Amino acid sequence: MKVALIQAQLAWGYVDANLDAFGKRIEQCPDCDLIVFPExxxxxxEMKKRDAQEKADTKDxxxxxxxxxxxxxxxxxxxxxxxxxxxxxxxxxNLYFNRLLAVYPDGxxxxxxxxxxxxxxxxxxxxxxxIFSWKGFRFSPYICYDLRFPEWSKNQNxxxxxxxxxxxxxSRHNDWIKLxxxxxxxxxxxxxxxxCVGTDPAGITYRGGSCLLNPNGDVIVRCQDYKEExxxxxxxxx
Numbered sequence: 001m002k003v004a005l006i007q008a009q010l011a012w013g014y015v016d017a018n019l020d021a022f023g024k025r026i027e028q029c030p031d032c033d034l035i036v037f038p039e040x041x042x043x044x045x046e047m048k049k050r051d052a053q054e055k056a057d058t059k060d061x062x063x064x065x066x067x068x069x070x071x072x073x074x075x076x077x078x079x080x081x082x083x084x085x086x087x088x089x090x091x092x093x094n095l096y097f098n099r100l101l102a103v104y105p106d107g108x109x110x111x112x113x114x115x116x117x118x119x120x121x122x123x124x125x126x127x128x129x130x131i132f133s134w135k136g137f138r139f140s141p142y143i144c145y146d147l148r149f150p151e152w153s154k155n156q157n158x159x160x161x162x163x164x165x166x167x168x169x170x171s172r173h174n175d176w177i178k179l180x181x182x183x184x185x186x187x188x189x190x191x192x193x194x195x196c197v198g199t200d201p202a203g204i205t206y207r208g209g210s211c212l213l214n215p216n217g218d219v220i221v222r223c224q225d226y227k228e229e230x231x232x233x234x235x236x237x238x
Contacts, residue, residue, distance in 0.1 A: 001135055001235045004029040004082075006037050007210040007223040009198035010167075012044035015065050019072050022086075026076045028230050033135055035076075037086030038165055038196040038210075039144050040098065042069055045167035045200070066090060073103040081105045083134045085163060087114070087143055095124040100141050100165065102132055114143035115152055131159050137235070139163055147179045155187035161235065164193040167200075170207040177209060181217035188215045190235050197226055 006025050011017035029035050069088050077084045090099035098114035113126025140159040144166040168176050184191045191213040196206045211222040212233040221233035
């Protein structure tokens, strides 16, 4: 399986700009089976509920553009014949969710709502893990802070590959590297991890560190720190 890791700088709070940018990045991923974006690739991470609601209302992130985001991902999946994975903000019953979408080339998709959320943050926790299959591999996706909770990703021969997408800050970069290695070795799975780069409006810097690890925690491929980059790697064993 050929995997593309898209480590990108996000246009924080601007959905259309991000969709345009990722549409162009998709064109740089020929012949890939799986293409993975950072967490909240449409907007960047909103950590305060008030800020999230303002962004949702003024930028139409949640309601009007949610279906447009799905349609774009479906278009990209058809265009590349690859599974596309990324997350966006979703609103339901006045609750906000950090929703991961795994979109297949035939237009179908599956969802995972981030389970482990900051107590003072924007989002309500999802209740269910997701396991899905693609091209003979079983996947389990997680989002950012989920990485710190090993019991949530415990593998009882349920999946072969874990996907972690994130807006993980530079100040905790060493934790990112260490925890990814731990999740790979304790669960004996490949890890696909994609983070963003750049600086957000609050001045927080994101270093990247997107990588593909084998079940021994060894790096198969890694993006350069601080740099927008697309790296591809092969997973040949389940």
